[in-house]
Amino acid sequence: MNPLAIIGRTLIALTREAGAMSLFAWRGVSAxxxxxxxxxxxxxxxxxxxxxxxxxxxxxxxxxxxALALNIYTGGARFxxxxxxxxxxxxxxxxxxxxxxxxxxxAGRVSAAMAAEIGxxxxxxxxxALETLSTDPFxxxxxxxxxxxxxxxxxxxxxxxxxxxxxxxxxxxxxxDFNGATYIRxxxxxxxxxxxxxxxxxxxxxxxxxxxxxxxHGYRSKRGAQGVGRATTNAVVSAAILIFAANYVLTTLFx
Amino acid sequence: xxxxxxxxxxxxxxxxKSFGSNHVxxxxxxxxxxxxxxxxxxxxxxxxxxxxKCILGLITPDSGSIIIDGKPVTHxxxxxxxxxxxxxxxxxxxxxxxxxxxxxxxxxxxxxxxxGVGRKAAKQRAxxxxxxVNLGAEVxxxxxxxxxxxxxxxxxxxxxxxxxxEILFFDEPTTGLDxxxxxxxxxxxxxxxxxxxxxxxxxxxxxxSVRKIADDVAMIHEGKIIWRGPVKDVxxxxxDYVQQFVTxxxxxxxxxxAR
Ligand SMILES: Nc1ncnc2c1ncn2[C@@H]1O[C@H](COP(=O)(O)OP(=O)(O)OP(=O)(O)O)[C@@H](O)[C@H]1O
Ligand SMILES: [Mg+2]
Numbered sequence: 001m002n003p004l005a006i007i008g009r010t011l012i013a014l015t016r017e018a019g020a021m022s023l024f025a026w027r028g029v030s031a032x033x034x035x036x037x038x039x040x041x042x043x044x045x046x047x048x049x050x051x052x053x054x055x056x057x058x059x060x061x062x063x064x065x066x067a068l069a070l071n072i073y074t075g076g077a078r079f080x081x082x083x084x085x086x087x088x089x090x091x092x093x094x095x096x097x098x099x100x101x102x103x104x105x106x107a108g109r110v111s112a113a114m115a116a117e118i119g120x121x122x123x124x125x126x127x128x129a130l131e132t133l134s135t136d137p138f139x140x141x142x143x144x145x146x147x148x149x150x151x152x153x154x155x156x157x158x159x160x161x162x163x164x165x166x167x168x169x170x171x172x173x174x175x176x177d178f179n180g181a182t183y184i185r186x187x188x189x190x191x192x193x194x195x196x197x198x199x200x201x202x203x204x205x206x207x208x209x210x211x212x213x214x215x216x217h218g219y220r221s222k223r224g225a226q227g228v229g230r231a232t233t234n235a236v237v238s239a240a241i242l243i244f245a246a247n248y249v250l251t252t253l254f255x
Numbered sequence: 256x257x258x259x260x261x262x263x264x265x266x267x268x269x270x271x272k273s274f275g276s277n278h279v280x281x282x283x284x285x286x287x288x289x290x291x292x293x294x295x296x297x298x299x300x301x302x303x304x305x306x307x308k309c310i311l312g313l314i315t316p317d318s319g320s321i322i323i324d325g326k327p328v329t330h331x332x333x334x335x336x337x338x339x340x341x342x343x344x345x346x347x348x349x350x351x352x353x354x355x356x357x358x359x360x361x362x363x364x365x366x367x368x369x370x371g372v373g374r375k376a377a378k379q380r381a382x383x384x385x386x387x388v389n390l391g392a393e394v395x396x397x398x399x400x401x402x403x404x405x406x407x408x409x410x411x412x413x414x415x416x417x418x419x420x421e422i423l424f425f426d427e428p429t430t431g432l433d434x435x436x437x438x439x440x441x442x443x444x445x446x447x448x449x450x451x452x453x454x455x456x457x458x459x460x461x462x463x464s465v466r467k468i469a470d471d472v473a474m475i476h477e478g479k480i481i482w483r484g485p486v487k488d489v490x491x492x493x494x495d496y497v498q499q500f501v502t503x504x505x506x507x508x509x510x511x512x513a514r
Contacts, residue, residue, distance in 0.1 A: 038368065125351040128313045132345040133414075134337040134369035 024142075024216050031136065031143035041144040049110050049145075049211075050152035054159065056109055057102045061160035064097050065089060065167025073176055085178065086186040089168035094161050094195045095254070100247050102160040103206035106153060107213070107239035114145055114214025115235035119221030119228035127219070142219070146211045153207030154200040161196065198254040205250060206243050213239035263322075264289040264422065264454045265310060270319035271478075272305055279305050280316070281478030287471075292448045292455040294465050294486075296500060297475035298509060303458045304348055306475065307424050310456070311345060312336055323422070341369070344415035348426040348458075350407040352399035352414075359385070359395040362413045370418065384413040389439050405432045412440065416447060423447055425457040429464050441467040462501055465489070474500060476509065 069089050076082045118141060121127050130137045165187060172178035213235045221231035265287040272280040279302040287293045295303050308314040310321055312328055321329050328339055352361050360367065362384055363377035372380070382392055388409040399407055412428060425444060429437035445468050447453045459465060465472060466486060473483040474497050482494040489501055499507030 125347050125349055126353055128308070129345070129347060129351040129353070131313060131336070132311055132340055132343055133365045134340040135364070136333050136337065140368070
């Protein structure tokens, strides 16, 4: 086959997918931001995305912070800069690892669950049924998920920031010879408001990506169990890749 | 007999719909008159469910027009669609109950989420609707997954009728039910039309049901309506296809895969 034709076809397919996704995002966002709101749906999503993700996010953060402290200590020791462990741990966690790793875990947990649930609703005609009951699926399903994710993922990341720093602190005081109080003081003196806030802006963006990918792929799920399975995989993979890409773009804006 | 627009509740003209190379509807023409019960018959996979979904606006036809109460409904905005949907009650072939909600919330869904009825009043109306399909209050708080297939179908039926819609669609309402419950459902559908004045479009394979619930019958075959007429004529339709379907015989113009 003509290679130009293959490239052309791929480009067209990509453009079409991007267009469909943008349209979907637009409908989802306008549903999230205008009445009527389905409060019970929103509440359920807050609980599911926010509360039930706490253990996953917390465990990810504590181990990341601990490993980060050890690595920075090793690296710092090569030019006698071990004392900077608290500073670099808090910078790395708040600006980068907290938002990115927590969101990646949430892509696995939340995007997958959304795609599977909405996909199953699609193939069992529950989404059609919603429409026949005068209820816009974008308002009932997509809007609350996007809204809940954009609000709760930053909250989760804030928790991850704190736990991550504590993970670094624990390793530094227990294994390395840091004084606990000094470590905390160095951390607090060093970290700026913008370090934290820029990480939370990242988190809100990633939350949007997580919910959008879960809903989009679930909504367009093909018929049958295989269709739902593929939708779930696509949701997780595309959410993860978009998180990495968005992280790079946001980082270039924030440095 | 000439018909003016107001004599026709649902008018379907030359509707085509294909899925890839699968040409399901190939020019369907059908009129449904207000206050009458239309039953669509036809072999499995001939596009009966697809036709119903086209009327409901869940599937957009490739071409052709669908007019309800004098207004075209094929390309509507979400808001206008919700208004049109308020006239409809639909029973899906697979039930399509929301498995995240309890049975009574399923039945009362439209009342709770679209009509703004209070939970207490909605629950009472849900209970009344469940009674009409022979289900007692004990199923109200169960989840749909805890019900048998036939019970799920009846919950779907209760959900379709609870708001007393003008137009009812039933996709195989009695499939999977025992003969006694099936008769209850047939009578219920009949009553919606005769007592409440609703217009009904049903799909069924069961000729017994057809005779009980239909005023008019239409047969779909190879993407077209090949026969329509009043129910009293189905037994001597003069159409070989209808004849074969009614008698359920293997011999006839409709080809069945040879075993
Ligand atoms: N969403 C869809 N995507 C692709 N093909 C579809 C879709 N919906 C229906 N079809 C195809 O359209 C054809 C008609 O399907 P439909 O469900 O309308 O049949 P039916 O007449 O209702 O049959 P049955 O009596 O078995 O319910 C089938 O070949 C089916 O595979
Ligand atoms: Mg069908």
